[in-house]
Amino acid sequence: MLGLMQDRPLLISSLIEHAATFHPATEIVSRLPEGHVHRTTWRGVRDTSKQVANALKGLGIQPGDRVGTLAWNSYRHLALYFGVSGSGAVLHTVNPRLFPEQIDYIVNHAEDQVLFFDITFAPLVEKIAPLLKTVKHFIAMTDRAHMPAINVPNLLCWDELIGAQSNQFTWPEFDERTASSLCYTSGTTGNPKGVLYSHRSTMLHTLMELAPDTFGVSSEETIMLIVPMFHANAWGTPYAAAMVGTKLVLPGPHLDGASVYALMRDERVTFSQGVPTVWMMLFGYVDANPGLDPKELGLKRVGIGGAAVSRAMLERFENQFGAEVVQGWGMTETSPIGVISKLLKKHAALPEEELVKIKLKQGRGVWGVDLKIVDEEGKSLPWDGVAYGHLHVRGPWITSGYFKSEGGSVLDAEGYFPTGDVATIDPDGFLQLVDRAKDVIKSGGEWISSIDLENAAMSHPAVAEAAVIGIAHPKWQERPLLVVVKRPGQEVTREQVLAHLEARVAKWWLPDDVAFVAELPHTATGKILKTKLREQFKQHVLPTI
Amino acid sequence: MLGLMQDRPLLISSLIEHAATFHPATEIVSRLPEGHVHRTTWRGVRDTSKQVANALKGLGIQPGDRVGTLAWNSYRHLALYFGVSGSGAVLHTVNPRLFPEQIDYIVNHAEDQVLFFDITFAPLVEKIAPLLKTVKHFIAMTDRAHMPAINVPNLLCWDELIGAQSNQFTWPEFDERTASSLCYTSGTTGNPKGVLYSHRSTMLHTLMELAPDTFGVSSEETIMLIVPMFHANAWGTPYAAAMVGTKLVLPGPHLDGASVYALMRDERVTFSQGVPTVWMMLFGYVDANPGLDPKELGLKRVGIGGAAVSRAMLERFENQFGAEVVQGWGMTETSPIGVISKLLKKHAALPEEELVKIKLKQGRGVWGVDLKIVDEEGKSLPWDGVAYGHLHVRGPWITSGYFKSEGGSVLDAEGYFPTGDVATIDPDGFLQLVDRAKDVIKSGGEWISSIDLENAAMSHPAVAEAAVIGIAHPKWQERPLLVVVKRPGQEVTREQVLAHLEARVAKWWLPDDVAFVAELPHTATGKILKTKLREQFKQHVLPTI
């Protein structure tokens, strides 16, 4: 017997309608690629998104067609989020930080029909345009005055194209399982593969993002979205902000510490989300300006994910900024909320040292994400905080496979998605990432976590960044090599680093060697590109051989 | 083109599994009808709910069968919430405060196959059992020692029936639109009609209940659920609490001020939900014990709905308890979240007098509930805070009609449900209830709000409760009659009440007469039963005729 409740599809268009109706005057502040700060409102974004929908219609875009973006966080990108998906097309956010050859691969693979791009990317677009087989129109997201002088066919100007449209448009109604957006994984471990989100998965994920047990997005906040809108839908926050009418602050390409700091202060930002690398830039700016007191920002919380939060980062936010750190683990494939590090009530009584250990775990399970850790045979392992295994996840906002079946059928027998990560889970359901399965160092049948070693190394005051990779070893199969970037102006020796580690990790985990480099290779989303690093150190001979 | 996300149905069973997995030791505290305080945990409730599922199977309950409950808030009722719906049957929560003839009407109409009841209701069950045509088993929710000595066929004891079952059970998977629970409206305006919720509607409503912009249910809270689980699923809070593992405190039938106060204090309750009448009882207790300081409770927020919040109540909670009031408007037909009175950020700057006016509005729209106010012809009226009209609502947790098509097809041409309430909506989307369409006083072509008059009368210190009804008038069609219950030990005259009103309402709104009574008739859910009151004053002749 079916219930008798209204059968309304969950559609992304309902979000922008809600925001425009109940929070019409709430501001959306963008620092544009052109340089200046632009101010609009939720009603303004709704109007622009309807103009986008009309423009797409004019360009011949059909339901299901992919619309590409190469863009920073701005009100224009926001209007595309709602205008493209709302009208039934698929928003394909292309990560501009990928290598150019990955970008044309992705755009061709997705068969994007039009490509919207910020002027920052004009040279890139000019370079790849001849290689793009399906793109019929290129739209520079700017006004006439800033139009780039590039040689690209069918080049249109945002302000002219969009500005000429009516802001009246009736959002279509369709099956909520319809594809809404497409995002390729960042390519840390291989060729990018497309994750095709649906309106349903996005809406359920959005609802969960409001929960105080996750990111607690609310109309009371002012959120600065540093996490890029070109990756994993900026963790879903553009949608969540619309659902409750939050003021959004969008920094565009201006992610250097000085710009982020100033925008945070000027707009009274209370919550901000980003990956560790951008926070490192903010810290760098604060260090260089000892007169600043970050508490003046009034920042209450920061959401951090995509890579592990170090103890130093946690303590700096807590002590120097007076802000709570909310770590999350997730993937492009998980929309991305997977687990979130909100403490439990019972933790209030713990001594600081114990508390920190829990805070540094990636987080605990939220409703909607079933977790399990399994051994090589797929057998579930206990949740004792010690046993580690391959992490598999299941739920309504987790992918069932990749676009165009790349990688074949990926789910396990119980319908779980294998994440490629290795983790422990403790009795309270807190997950701790040991490593990526591909990065873990397999030493004599046991596993060494590169993440743990990196975190231990980074707690040394002279270490700016650290990466650990496995180097082939005749006796142990693999042994860890620690690669270190020193802090500017600081000195530290191989022996000092190893002595520092000795006090912090098991003896047999100690790296067999330490190499110092000027910088580490990073992926488009700020992760250490270990494939590249392994390539770099292919010829390295460990002193222990 | 469909998205490629996992197609998992939204099922209520996933809630209790989540709570048991991630919050196994979080307490569920019940003060039972037997008198004592009982403690279990989310894992305990999960185990009991699986025993319930096995017991239902043993009793021959099929998917879709209705399972009735006549019960207070307790862990047993909570286990039924998950065990019945989780196993695919329909939980029919019967409101024990209805008149006995309404109860047997409802149980027969729903065709309940079994009836679970608290021992408080043993006499009632004995009385109506012979009239119940479909109930095959009666289960007293107690242990052997407390089994009531009543003459009811097929009487079973909870502890024996449930305790004998295995706590292993695999929840079935099925269409999320499957009916999950059934609740009849409280009968304020006519014969009760059944609202048939689905798993989908319940789950979406539950997700929204986590939002800080609604009730913000989280694992940080300890929630005392005073709103009854036999009405509108206790505002959905049992589900929301499971979704994030909140500690629940369930007061059973012990709703007198002294009991509520003691339980709140002992369990360190931070948030509590209830209708105004129960809060009046709590205030009565505090008044009678001037030595008490309610701030000792540590209560942070109260959720109030079902009837208007008076200014006195708002201020008392804020000043004497130090608790924020979160008013909501909703109906059995809306799951029940309709609108919620969370202030907007911009209100922070308002002077206290302006702020109070906004706080006393029923609330603003939340995502998932489309609102409109329409005139008699169904034409939409402006949101200017002045124009009032019939309130219509639409969304995924709003009913599309009643069980067994009672009342016919109810939606308007745009798919909105007409609420029977009359309201204004201001430019910020805050809704203010003018009245029920049936209670509004139609005076010379204009409407007078009985609610506004009642609130104005109740602000007089000697008035305990007030109700206004329309009395037929030859010239004006209807004119208001004010019916007043005086505070114990206080005196006030007709003239004094009218003088008090004169300063507060428009002249032509002034009641034509004031009647003093010892008490007002109430419905099962604590609302003034105006049908009964009109009946009582049928013969009343206004002095103005």
Ligand SMILES: Nc1ncnc2c1ncn2[C@@H]1O[C@H](COP(=O)(O)OP(=O)(O)OP(=O)(O)O)[C@@H](O)[C@H]1O
């Ligand atoms: N809080 C965290 N701590 C540590 N690692 C994290 C955290 N959050 C995410 N990660 C890592 O990031 C991964 C998800 O990243 P993302 O989906 O952005 O692309 P990617 O995995 O780097 O790219 P590709 O799949 O192409 O290799 C996770 O699988 C995990 O390894």
Ligand SMILES: Nc1ncnc2c1ncn2[C@@H]1O[C@H](COP(=O)(O)OP(=O)(O)OP(=O)(O)O)[C@@H](O)[C@H]1O
């Ligand atoms: N915050 C509020 N302020 C004023 N009235 C409210 C509020 N919340 C709910 N109500 C009233 O309660 C009604 C919903 O009550 P409920 O669904 O419990 O049953 P009922 O309407 O009293 O019963 P019936 O439909 O059988 O007459 C709303 O339609 C509205 O009139």
Ligand SMILES: [Mg+2]
């Ligand atoms: Mg990946």
Ligand SMILES: [Mg+2]
């Ligand atoms: Mg009603």
